[in-house]
Amino acid sequence: MAANQTEIRYLGEMKNQESESLSIFRRIKDNALKAGVAILLILAMSFIALPVVSLFLKSPLDTTLRSLHDPMVIDALRLSLMTSTLTTAVVVIMGTPIAYVSARFNYFGKEIADTLIDLPVIMPPAVAGIALLMAFGRMGIVGHYLNAFGISIAFTTLAVIMAQVFVSSPFYIRQARTSFEDVDLAYENAARTLGASRLYAFFTVILPIACNGLVSGAIMAFARSLGEFGATIMFAGNFQGRTQTMPLAIYTALQGDLDAALCISLILVVISFAVIALVKTLTKRSRKNAGN
Amino acid sequence: MLEIDIGKRLRDYELEVELSVAEGEILMLVGDNGCGKTTLLNLVAGLLDPDAGRIALNGKALYDSDLKINIPSEARNVGYVFQSYALFPNMSVYDNVAFGLRTRHLPRSEIESMVKDHLQAAGLWEIRKARAANISGGQKQRVALARALIIDPGLLLLDEPLSALDVRKQAAMRRDLRESIHACHVPCIIVTHDLRDVACIGDRACLLEKGKIAMTGGPDDVMSWGAITAATEQHCVAASGEIVETNET
Numbered sequence: 001m002a003a004n005q006t007e008i009r010y011l012g013e014m015k016n017q018e019s020e021s022l023s024i025f026r027r028i029k030d031n032a033l034k035a036g037v038a039i040l041l042i043l044a045m046s047f048i049a050l051p052v053v054s055l056f057l058k059s060p061l062d063t064t065l066r067s068l069h070d071p072m073v074i075d076a077l078r079l080s081l082m083t084s085t086l087t088t089a090v091v092v093i094m095g096t097p098i099a100y101v102s103a104r105f106n107y108f109g110k111e112i113a114d115t116l117i118d119l120p121v122i123m124p125p126a127v128a129g130i131a132l133l134m135a136f137g138r139m140g141i142v143g144h145y146l147n148a149f150g151i152s153i154a155f156t157t158l159a160v161i162m163a164q165v166f167v168s169s170p171f172y173i174r175q176a177r178t179s180f181e182d183v184d185l186a187y188e189n190a191a192r193t194l195g196a197s198r199l200y201a202f203f204t205v206i207l208p209i210a211c212n213g214l215v216s217g218a219i220m221a222f223a224r225s226l227g228e229f230g231a232t233i234m235f236a237g238n239f240q241g242r243t244q245t246m247p248l249a250i251y252t253a254l255q256g257d258l259d260a261a262l263c264i265s266l267i268l269v270v271i272s273f274a275v276i277a278l279v280k281t282l283t284k285r286s287r288k289n290a291g292n
Numbered sequence: 293m294l295e296i297d298i299g300k301r302l303r304d305y306e307l308e309v310e311l312s313v314a315e316g317e318i319l320m321l322v323g324d325n326g327c328g329k330t331t332l333l334n335l336v337a338g339l340l341d342p343d344a345g346r347i348a349l350n351g352k353a354l355y356d357s358d359l360k361i362n363i364p365s366e367a368r369n370v371g372y373v374f375q376s377y378a379l380f381p382n383m384s385v386y387d388n389v390a391f392g393l394r395t396r397h398l399p400r401s402e403i404e405s406m407v408k409d410h411l412q413a414a415g416l417w418e419i420r421k422a423r424a425a426n427i428s429g430g431q432k433q434r435v436a437l438a439r440a441l442i443i444d445p446g447l448l449l450l451d452e453p454l455s456a457l458d459v460r461k462q463a464a465m466r467r468d469l470r471e472s473i474h475a476c477h478v479p480c481i482i483v484t485h486d487l488r489d490v491a492c493i494g495d496r497a498c499l500l501e502k503g504k505i506a507m508t509g510g511p512d513d514v515m516s517w518g519a520i521t522a523a524t525e526q527h528c529v530a531a532s533g534e535i536v537e538t539n540e541t
């Protein structure tokens with residue numbers, strides 16, 4: 001009897017030891033997993049943050065402020081802001097009806113139209129530049145006829161805007177389409193039964209509800225225009241004051257004046273942060289509206 | 293008098309409805325989910341087009357396939373209360389109710405006095421400045437009804453107007469709804485799943501089955517329609533369950 005009891009106690013102790021070692025093993029496994037994920041996250045964050053931080057560290061404040069008076073920097077900043085603003089206006093005016101029709105109606109060839117709208121997102125910008133040159137350049141399919149009337153588009157400020165519209169329009173149209181799709185059709189139907197025409201219902205009901213999404217799409221398109229390089233250099237060239245936007249100026253300055261290149265880069269980084277903050281705020285407000 | 297005689301091919305069946313609703317009469321439309329009740333309301337409101345047939349209000353054709361008449365929804369003067377109420381979330385309670393008057397380009401002073409009258413009558417004047425999205429379910433229902441009634445409609449369509457309310461509010465609302473609708477003295481069609489709505493609000497009831505009217509009778513007859521009793525009771529239970537859940541969350 002006593003031997004049996006000792007055996008049972010011994011077995012119990014064995015079990016306790018086993019479960020203790022199991023729980024220690026599980027804890028080590030959990031902690032290792034957590035540590036692994038943390039290291040991965042730190043590495044990924046560092047990969048993005050380090051180059052941005054380096055930009056700030058390598059640009060002394062006095063030289064950056066001095067570069068701000070450089071004519072090339074001023075010209076590039078002025079041209080970039082002007083062309084990006086005009087591009088955004090064109091994209092919003094043309095893209096809003098397209099996005100609304102795409103969100104609400106089915107029509108013949110809709111799939112093809114949607115694919116074409118999305119194409120510039122995937123197409124390499126340099127290819128977009130060559131494509132624009134082949135269409136609107138002096139010897140291009142349309143440009144050839146325009147040239148006969150003395151109209152030349154390539155290598156002008158208009159070409160910069162066209163290149164920017166080409167690459168940035170999908171960013172706005174895709175966001176706008178999603179925003180319109182999120183607006184319940186019942187609102188439009190209710191407006192119509194209350195005597196509103198489709199146009200009146202669009203401007204008084206649909207547009208205000210989708211507004212935050214549209215603004216966030218427009219900001220994304222503005223940011224994409226501001227950073228556009230490949231299509232612009234191919235189709236519009238690199239002429240200071242006429243077609244040399246900020247990314248092109250960075251490329252040019254890098255070959256001689258590093259301070260100017262850093263100064264323009266810093267301006268673009270600050271704008272990028274502002275854009276992300278704005279889009280995040282608007283997306284939050286948009287979600288809040290949709291939740292109601 | 294509203295006269296409907298229309299046909300429309302839907303995905304799973306053919307909707308073929310022939311019915312009439314007299315001035316001041318409330319017709320309750322009951323039936324299973326997907327039997328075509330809301331589609332019928334949308335066809336009458338002009339939000340969908342029938343394939344063929346005729347819809348006439350007081351002898352005037354709203355839709356006539358033979359005469360090629362199809363009055364657009366905005367010109368039909370229909371008061372429509374949607375199942376979700378569809379109150380414009382970007383507007384205040386006041387602006388929601390005033391919307392139908394603004395589309396009619398009425399003078400501002402007239403709009404103000406009419407909206408004030410309707411909001412006061414519905415007990416909504418105090419919350420006139422609140423965003424439509426931020427008010428309770430019962431208030432939303434009253435705003436939606438006020439918005440539909442203020443345009444002095446020639447016809448009223450209500451799609452499950454009480455389904456979003458809790459059971460206690462439904463009982464009070466039924467009485468108010470019946471009084472408000474009768475005061476308008478226009479034909480009215482109400483879609484519902486709840487037999488209590490049929491008994492308390494309706495003057496007549498129609499059972500719709502796969503796009504066809506299977507039975508017609510008075511509110512008292514509905515209780516004897518064994519076929520639908522089970523179905524609608526199920527919906528009642530399901531609906532009550534949803535309401536309880538909503539209250540809890």
